[in-house]
Each structure stands twice: as C-alpha cells, then as structure tokens.
Amino acid sequence: xxxxxxxxxxxxxxxxxxxxxxxxxxxxxxxxxxxxxxxxxxxxxxxxxxxxxxxxxxxxxxxxxxxxxxxxxxxxxxxxxxxxxxxxxxxxxxxxxxxxxxxxxxxxxxxxxxxxxxxxxxxxxxxxxxxxxxxxxxxxxxxxxxxxxxxxxxxxxxxxxxxxxxxxxxxxxxxxxxxxxxxxxxxxxxxxxxxxxxxxxxxxxxxxxxxxxxxxxxxxxxxxxxxxxxxxxxxxxxxxxxxxxxxxxxxxxxxxxxxxxxxxxxxxxxxxxxxxxxxxxxxxxxxxxxxxxxxxxxxxxxxxxxxxxxxxxxxxxxxxxxxxxxxxxxxxxxxxxxxxxxxxxxxxxxxxxxxxxxxxxxxxxxxxxxxxxxxxxxxxxxxxxxxxxxxxxxxxxxxxxxxxxxxxxxxxxxxxxxxxxxxxxxxxxxxxxxxxxxxxxxxxxxxxxxxxxxxxxx
Ligand code: URP
Ligand code: ZN
Ligand code: ZN
Numbered sequence: 001x002x003x004x005x006x007x008x009x010x011x012x013x014x015x016x017x018x019x020x021x022x023x024x025x026x027x028x029x030x031x032x033x034x035x036x037x038x039x040x041x042x043x044x045x046x047x048x049x050x051x052x053x054x055x056x057x058x059x060x061x062x063x064x065x066x067x068x069x070x071x072x073x074x075x076x077x078x079x080x081x082x083x084x085x086x087x088x089x090x091x092x093x094x095x096x097x098x099x100x101x102x103x104x105x106x107x108x109x110x111x112x113x114x115x116x117x118x119x120x121x122x123x124x125x126x127x128x129x130x131x132x133x134x135x136x137x138x139x140x141x142x143x144x145x146x147x148x149x150x151x152x153x154x155x156x157x158x159x160x161x162x163x164x165x166x167x168x169x170x171x172x173x174x175x176x177x178x179x180x181x182x183x184x185x186x187x188x189x190x191x192x193x194x195x196x197x198x199x200x201x202x203x204x205x206x207x208x209x210x211x212x213x214x215x216x217x218x219x220x221x222x223x224x225x226x227x228x229x230x231x232x233x234x235x236x237x238x239x240x241x242x243x244x245x246x247x248x249x250x251x252x253x254x255x256x257x258x259x260x261x262x263x264x265x266x267x268x269x270x271x272x273x274x275x276x277x278x279x280x281x282x283x284x285x286x287x288x289x290x291x292x293x294x295x296x297x298x299x300x301x302x303x304x305x306x307x308x309x310x311x312x313x314x315x316x317x318x319x320x321x322x323x324x325x326x327x328x329x330x331x332x333x334x335x336x337x338x339x340x341x342x343x344x345x346x347x348x349x350x351x352x353x354x355x356x357x358x359x360x361x362x363x364x365x366x367x368x369x370x371x372x373x374x375x376x377x378x379x380x381x382x383x384x385x386x387x388x389x390x391x392x393x394x395x396x397x398x399x400x401x402x403x404x405x406x407x408x409x410x411x412x413x414x415x416x417x418x419x420x421x422x423x424x425x426x427x428x429x430x431x432x433x434x435x436x437x438x439x440x441x442x443x444x445x446x447x448x449x450x451x452x453x454x455x456x457x458x
Contacts (some may be wrong), residue, residue: 001025002040003389003432009051012383013364020049024391026431031385043434045393051363052383053087053390053430054344055370058236058260058311060336062112063094066156068322068334070315074116075342076410077314078448079125079441082119084341087390088371088380088451090122092150095157099129102137106146110450117448118441119430120390122374124179125149130163131206135170145452147375148177148234154185155287161225168231175455177373178226179234182218182243183210183287191311192331203280204273206330207288216242223250223257231418232256232456234373237313239265239287240399241297248306258373258458260309261298263287263346264337272415281323282331282413285313299356308369310347314340316411338409341404342416345424348394353422375453389432396423398421406439 003023010019010031021028022034044302061077063070072080074091081089091113093105102125109123125146127134151167159167164180171178191209196202200208219235223246226233238244238259250257269292272283283289301307315336317323323336326333344360347366351357357365371381378387402416428436435443 001431001433002037004035004040004042005050005391006042006044007047008045009047009049010383011049011359012362013360013368016359021050023432026337026389026433028383028385028387028389031383048426049359049394049396050383051297051392051394052381053392053428054085054257054366054368055088055381056081056086056311056314056340056343056375057090057309057370058262059091059340060313060315061092062090063315065334066337067325067332068317070336071318071410072316072338074113074121074313075118075445076408077123078116078118078321080341080408082408082428082430082436083439083441085344085394085428086119086340087392087428087430088120088376090124090374092124093126095126095128102134102141106144111361113448113450115446118435118443118445119429119448119453120380120451121448122376122451122453124148127151127159127167128157130149130159130166135166138170138176139174140145141228142174142455145450147175147453147455148179150179150181150236152181152218153222154181154183154188156183163220164222165229168226168229172229172231175457177232177234177456179236180222182215182222184214184217184266187211187214196329196331201329201331203284203326203330205335206284206333207270207273210286211348212240212242212289212290212294215240216246219243220246223247223255226257227255229422232458233258235259237262237265237287238298238307239290240294244297244301244306251306259301260308260311261302262311262313263339263343266295266298267350267419268415269295278324278327281317281326282415283337283440284330284335285315285337286325286335300367303361308365308373310343310365311370312339312343314338316409318411319413337415338411339415341407341409342414345402345421346416346419348423349421353396354387375455376451389429391429392425393427394423395426398424398426400424408441
C-alpha cells in the first residue's frame with residue numbers, strides 16, 4: 001500500500017517545515033518537496049499540521065477495580081484513541097488473582113488486545129507483590145518486550161518502601177523503568193475514615209482525603225528510594241506543585257526522574273467536586289483534581305522539561321450506573337476518568353493555541369518523549385524516513401466545543417464537556433493506513449500490533 005501526502009506542515013519535537021511525504025508498506029520512505037508519483041493515493045494536506053501520531057502511555061482498558069469493571073475495552077478504547085489522534089497506547093495491566101505471576105497477566109492482556117486493538121499497543125507490568133519469583137521474572141518480561149513496571153503506593157496492592165527498594169534494585173540492573181502512583185496511603189486511609197465518621201461523604205471529601213502534600217510526600221519518598229538504587233523513576237499522573245518541586249530537586253541533583261501529567265490536571269480544578277446533582281462524582285479520580293493554582297505550575301513544569309509526557313490515565317466508568325454508586329458515599333464511587341480521545345485536542349488547544357507551549361513542545365510531550373522513555377523510538381514518535389507512518393493531521397483553525405455526542409469513548413459523559421477547542425486532529429494514519437477521517441473510524445478491528453519495546457535507555 002502506497003500513500004503520498006502533499007503540502008504538509010510537518011512538525012516534530014525540533015522543527016517545522018513544509019514538505020511532501022511518500023509512504024509505502026506502512027513506513028515513511030521519503031520526505032521531500034515536490035514528490036510526484038502517478039497512480040497512487042495522493043492527499044493534499046493543504047498546509048495543515050502533520051505530527052507524529054499521539055502516544056498515550058497511561059490507559060486502563062478492560063480493568064476491573066473490584067467495585068466496577070471499566071467500560072472501555074481494547075476495541076472501543078483504541079477506536080476512541082484513534083479518533084482523537086493517538087496511534088499507540090501503552091496500557092496498564094490490571095490486577096490478577098492474588099499471588100499471580102507477571103506472565104499470567106501478560107497472557108491475559110495479549111488476549112484482551114489482539115483481535116481487538118485498532119492501533120499499536122504495549123503493556124506496563126504491574127507489581128502486585130514482591131517475592132523472589134516476581135523479581136526473577138522481570139528479566140524475561142523485559143526480553144518479552146515489557147521494560148516498564150508499575151508500583152502503587154496506595155490501593156489494595158500497594159507496595160511497602162522495602163518492596164519498592166527491592167524492585168528498584170532489580171530494575172536498575174535489568175534495563176527496567178519503575179513507574180509509580182505516588183500517594184501516602186496512611187494519610188488517605190486516616191482522612192477517609194475521619195470524614196466518614198463525621199458524615200462527610202460528598203465528592204469534595206474525596207479530594208480532601210487526598211491532599212496535595214500526601215502526593216508530594218510520596219514523590220519525595222520514591223525519589224529518595226530510587227536514589228539509593230540508581231533506578232530510573234517515572235512518576236505517573238502528577239497533579240500538584242508539591243510533587244513537582246520534589247521532582248525538580250531530584251532531577252537538578254542529576255537523578256533519573258521523569259514525570260507525566262494528564263489533561264484533567266491542566267484544565268480542570270477542584271470546583272468540579274461541588275457541582276450539583278451528583279455531577280461531582282464524574283470527576284472522582286486519584287490523585288484528585290486540584291486547586292487552580294496547581295495548573296500553571298504544571299504547565300511551567302512542561303515548559304521547563306521537568307514533566308516529559310502528557311498521558312490520560314483513561315479509566316472510564318459510566319456516570320449513570322457506575323459513578324453514581326458513590327452518590328451517598330464518595331468511597332463507593334469507582335476512581336477514574338475517560339480522556340483517551342480528548343488528549344491531543346486539549347493539549348493543542350490549551351497548550352499551543354493559548355500560547356502556553358510551542359508546537360514542538362506539544363509534539364514532544366504527546367508523542368516523542370513517550371516513545372523515547374518507553375522504548376519505541378524512532379519506530380514511533382518521529383517523522384523520519386524509516387519510521388512507522390503513524391501520522392496525524394491537525395487543523396489549527398477548527399473551533400468547536402467538546403461534547404460527549406461526538407466522542408467514541410464508551411462512557412455516557414466526558415469530564416471535558418463544553419470546553420472550547422481551537423484546533424484539533426482531523427485525520428489519523430496508522431502504519432500508512434488512513435483509519436480516521438472526519439471523526440469516523442474506518443479501519444479494521446484487530447489491525448493493531450503488539451510492540452515489543454526496548455529496555456530503558458533514555
Ligand atoms: O483514579 C484513577 N486514576 N484510576 C485509575 C487507576 C490509577 O490510579 O491510575
Ligand atoms: Zn494511578
Ligand atoms: Zn492509572
């Protein structure tokens with residue numbers, strides 16, 4: 001299959017220029033002005049932006065959180081991703097039976113994804129417990145193409161500091177990357193019980209039971225633990241200034257520390273928890289949506305390079321049946337928000353169109369850095385001869401409001417309803433195939449391929 005794209009305003013993490021691109025067999029073959037090849041499919045991009053396809057390194061498809069099962073699977077989730085300009089996702093394997101092996105979960109996730117995913121994909125290993133068997137399995141997981149492993153500091157399968165230390169020793173000597181959900185579990189536990197005893201069970205007490213300092217403390221603890229083991233550390237869904245300050249301090253000392261934030265922390269604020277008619281439940285996620293002043297700090301962290309990626313933490317539940325389980329008690333509301341489809345548009349609009357970041361930084365955080373950190377660069381995350389032809393056209397002139405009716409995520413709401421967008425993806429190409437045009441998915445179910453990722457070497 002061949003494809004010629006004419007007059008594209010190509011944007012990478014470093015440059016922008018007008019050119020044509022010739023694609024064959026799913027790969028970018030030539031980038032030059034005035035390429036003429038008769039009798040092949042040719043599309044005039046008309047000077048719109050052409051960026052490397054978005055890479056979302058934090059999704060939770062098919063996840064069962066005990067009180068609810070998320071509503072997006074690898075088909076609906078990747079269709080939504082593709083419609084929003086994302087051509088690769090890295091999903092977090094959910095928790096398996098207590099004591100199960102890493103490969104048990106890996107096999108399960110291969111089954112979930114193959115025959116369903118419509119874009120290329122990989123998984124992060126998730127560590128439920130630490131023992132010698134798990135530590136011994138890590139090398140073979142890395143050989144199987146899974147070099148990143150997540151440890152939670154809260155929830156049922158939280159790891160102790162000692163477990164994190166053992167894990168990070170192992171990963172630092174094996175070419176692995178430790179990714180961490182940082183929140184101080186004791187503080188959360190204590191505050192949740194205290195608020196419940198006082199009858200404070202509305203959504204805003206979800207936020208109050210998880211203060212930003214409890215995230216900051218956990219980031220700092222992990223930075224110290226991994227400084228002992230020299231293990232690369234990646235902080236997921238950073239939401240607050242306190243965490244960012246600890247990251248800056250560690251990075252400025254030369255530590256291998258990286259951070260991800262998500263659109264919800266950049267564009268929403270805590271007032272969402274006080275919306276009437278149980279609407280606040282729509283925003284229950286962990287860490288919670290913060291006070292407004294954190295937003296500008298996070299944008300600054302992106303501009304200064306302390307935050308390298310913007311992912312979504314897409315973990316979707318329906319409002320009408322699942323989020324509403326928390327209407328009398330926030331503790332019964334499943335944690336998580338949809339967002340895989342709105343990330344690229346929100347980052348372009350809130351970031352580039354509103355002048356908070358330049359367009360190269362936008363490409364860096366939504367595509368290039370995720371590819372580099374997670375071992376798929378330069379196959380993904382760049383526009384160069386030899387790379388996969390994963391490309392997204394962005395029309396910077398489109399103005400519209402985000403509305404659930406236009407999205408493909410399998411939920412009955414979006415937390416970004418009514419936000420005005422200036423500029424958004426209008427075409428998605430995955431390995432040379434146009435899979436989304438005019439907001440319609442036109443590819444085949446199951447066309448996505450598993451990406452065997454390289455060991456960490458950023
Ligand atoms: O509330 C959230 N973020 N749910 C998804 C699981 C996680 O913590 O990443
Ligand atoms: Zn998390
Ligand atoms: Zn998550």
